[in-house]
Amino acid sequence: MSYRLDSMHKTKLVTFSFLIILVAPHLFAAEENLKNRGICVREANLYLSPDLNSQRLDTVGRGREVAILETVNNWLHVIASVTRERDVTGWMLDKGIVRQSTPNGDQIVFGEAVDSESEATRRRGRKGADQDAQRLYARMAEYFPQSPYAGEALFRAADIRWQLEREDAFSRPSAKERDPNMRHQIEEDFMKEVMKKYPHTKWADLAAYNLIDNKICGDWQGEPKCPEKETEIYLKYAEEHPQSPKTPEALYNAAWRQAALVSLYKNNNDTKKAGEAQSKATQLAQRITQQFPQSDYGPRALRLLYMLQQNIPAFGPSND
Numbered sequence: 537m538s539y540r541l542d543s544m545h546k547t548k549l550v551t552f553s554f555l556i557i558l559v560a561p562h563l564f565a566a567e568e569n570l571k572n573r574g575i576c577v578r579e580a581n582l583y584l585s586p587d588l589n590s591q592r593l594d595t596v597g598r599g600r601e602v603a604i605l606e607t608v609n610n611w612l613h614v615i616a617s618v619t620r621e622r623d624v625t626g627w628m629l630d631k632g633i634v635r636q637s638t639p640n641g642d643q644i645v646f647g648e649a650v651d652s653e654s655e656a657t658r659r660r661g662r663k664g665a666d667q668d669a670q671r672l673y674a675r676m677a678e679y680f681p682q683s684p685y686a687g688e689a690l691f692r693a694a695d696i697r698w699q700l701e702r703e704d705a706f707s708r709p710s711a712k713e714r715d716p717n718m719r720h721q722i723e724e725d726f727m728k729e730v731m732k733k734y735p736h737t738k739w740a741d742l743a744a745y746n747l748i749d750n751k752i753c754g755d756w757q758g759e760p761k762c763p764e765k766e767t768e769i770y771l772k773y774a775e776e777h778p779q780s781p782k783t784p785e786a787l788y789n790a791a792w793r794q795a796a797l798v799s800l801y802k803n804n805n806d807t808k809k810a811g812e813a814q815s816k817a818t819q820l821a822q823r824i825t826q827q828f829p830q831s832d833y834g835p836r837a838l839r840l841l842y843m844l845q846q847n848i849p850a851f852g853p854s855n856d
Contacts, residue, residue, distance in 0.1 A: 642685055690733065
């Protein structure tokens with residue numbers, strides 16, 4: 537059967553075909569992108585050609601990603617993410633590149649991340665090991681979202697980033713500002729991503745606790761407003777996250793602030809509020825000893841109770 541297309545149908549067909557030509561490569565690229573990517577779990581050299589004697593272009597660090605263009609024998613032609621801002625095309629040995637298809641790939645990347653994190657804590661550990669660990673954890677969670685390690689990996693990646701930025705934020709002069717809004721705020725998006733992707737888990741609880749750093753005061757400047765507000769923040773956390781590993785710490789922080797308020801209220805000659813704060817601090821400390829006796833905060837709460845009973849100031853100098 538033969539037929540002729542009118543001009544309108546010809547136009548529609550040409551337009552549709554043109555769209556397919558434009559879209560199809562992107563769809564194909566998106567599908568292949570998952571198959572042809574890898575995570576570098578060692579420091580690898582990048583060469584101009586598939587030959588160890590050829591010019592070395594750069595080094596690909598741990599946790600860096602490579603897009604695999606082709607494979608020739610035991611060599612990979614890749615676009616490698618050398619730095620956050622710079623990609624380099626070259627050749628590298630097909631060694632130490634974990635793909636989604638790699639057996640136990642999630643555990644291999646996670647293990648390398650843990651090893652790098654441990655290296656970062658050593659006195660003379662490998663330079664940049666903390667950043668290596670952060671990248672490895674993040675890539676592991678991205679490549680293996682169904683892994684039982686994915687939630688922990690995403691939190692650890694966010695936590696390393698958080699701790700590094702926290703150290704910077706709290707080393708600035710603005711860290712002493714009483715109002716937390718007056719100092720540098722730590723980026724919260726990565727912690728919130730953990731909470732969104734893994735709600736009602738240990739990792740979401742830990743992420744929520746880190747966010748408190750942006751809410752606490754710097755220098756109290758002898759005023760009770762800050763410890764009053766911070767007590768509420770820590771108690772709210774304990775109420776909303778009763779199973780969190782950080783709940784004993786949150787309760788202790790609340791108890792300690794109430795103990796500190798005893799001194800601050802006394803300095804303001806407000807004996808009524810001082811008595812109320814002492815009572816609240818005692819109740820919170822007793823709660824910790826009853827609910828979390830095996831945690832580090834059980835003995836610390838007992839110590840705080842002893843100080844309260846002995847009228848030893850928890851904050852500020854002793855007058856005797």
